[in-house]
Amino acid sequence: MSETGQGFIRARSPENRELRRQSILDAAEQLLDKAQVADITLRDIGRQAGIATSNVLRYFENREAVFLELLNREYGAWLDALPAELAPADADSAGPMSSVRGFADAYAASLAARPAMCELASVLASVLERTVSVETVRTYKRQALAGNNRLADIVHARVPDLDRAAAQELASATIVLIAGLWPFAHPGPTVVEAVEDPALLAAHVDFPARYSRMIELLTTSLQTPAAP
Template sequence: MTETTAEGFVRARRPEQREVRRQAILDAAEALLGELPMADISLRELSRRAGLATSNVLRYFESREAVFLELLARERGLWLDALPSELPPRPQGAESATYSVDVFARAYADSIARRPLLCEMASAMSSVLERNVSVEVVRLFKRAALADNRRLAAILADRVPGLGEAAALELASTVTVLVSGLWPLANPGPAVIEAIEDEDLHAAHVDFAGRLSRMTALLTDSLRR
């Protein structure tokens, strides 16, 4: 059942109707992030793109940041769904002796690099997205993030010989931190892009996937038994 207000807004009543409306708002946020920097996207612009009044968006999300936090959680879940098919299979028997951490690390880094939306939001999580939200929203997000980290660790432990449960958890969480730091360095603003075109500043270029792959390989090698 839906209810039409005096302003013409059709209020979703059933849980499935509310979920459809929530996903439509998240879709609008995702589309905008493909066009504008996150800092330039206001709640008003997000509401306009979703075809709703700002007050109606606030029926589903308490702030702009809450929308992006949930979009981050959605993108992370979609990545985890796809990750097993993007990593090399676990070697069997004698093949384990020739296992290449570098091959695993490159596949892992490439899987992340193919999802710029996930990287962009992960890099803004603590400095932007976890501000202007309530304690309860943060609690829900953190619980979901911890569950996703355990799911990620299980995938990694399944694919990397010698990587135990505790080590896989550490690898999963540490690579997340690496992504958050490397992404903005590899995707700077216009002034930085122009400046590092100078011949003596070429070393300042950051190849996101390449650097993440090397750091992941080093970390994985150190954590294997």
């Protein structure tokens, strides 16, 4: 039975409440497969989850709170998968630059394979954090900082020439770089049509290629200089 209208049964136990919250996050994630954040309403999320908007609000204060929690969930899932997706360090490679380039390519490809996470990261500061409560922001930030520390450990293990502080700096730049680059790589229909002009080929943005180059440059600049 649909949970909209009179069919809705409130989850009573903490376990059932968490299951309900996850089902709402699942619905938001499914919608992100077909639309951008700006085009998704709280009513859309409720409809996708099979519950009324008012019942979504029993679990999240607003649409932005749903997406903030989904971003943290996506970020955690990415961190779970990232160690296996990063190319292993190769002592027999063509040199340190080759190793950094392989790391940067794998890092960018791993992110590009997660468009929902990148879409949410691209509107984090401009949309998602703007209309939620102070406590919701604090909860998000605590989880995000813990994730960044975990990411720094992964980066440091993959690129030992980055000391822990440098790995932390690169990890902290991850979301900032996505926020700056993802919208340009996924513009609206007007821009898509405009850059079909052959004279504007340079305006096309290839997200994984451009992101990889930025990570390569940042990683190289942060590496500990070799001892003389």
